[in-house]
Amino acid sequence: MSHYSIGEFAKKTGLSIPTLRYYEQEKLICSHREENNHRYYNDSDVAWAQFIIRLKKTGMSIKNMKKYADLRSSGDATIPQRLKLLFSQLDELHQQQYEIDQHISFLENKIKTYLGI
Structure with a gap:
């Protein structure tokens, strides 16, 4: 499974980094943490973000x-x-x-x- 940094995840989803952080704060999207405490995301997170984006568009x-x-x-x-x-x-x-x-x-x-x- 792929691991994406917040920047890579932002590019894959079309969401800005501040929007991603807001969505995390609101518990709409959850990141994972590496040992150095950096956020990362995987392919299932991309699919979930796309679903959230679609719900927003509705x-x-x-x-x-x-x-x-x-x-x-x-x-x-x-x-x-x-x-x-x-x-x-x-x-x-x-x-x-x-x-x-x-x-x-x-x-x-x-x-x-x-x-x-």
Whole structure:
């Protein structure tokens, strides 16, 4: 398994070093420590960071991402609670999608009015 310094991990994930440190402080991402106390990360940490990044892009709050991370660290028995968080976020995205569709329809109708269509 590969070991990445914080700089290498930042490049692999596209996150800045200050963001990584913040995510560690918030316990969203956990680093490992070498004997000299330097942080390092591995491939599974890269995959987890990519998942966290994706959750953030869905608009999930840091609070809920922390809750998800806590549940994940507690093992597979928490899958039902994790699913609940994911379904809740999915519902929120569907609501946003509905609202965006309404805005698009409004603008398209206004454009049609101006174009006499």
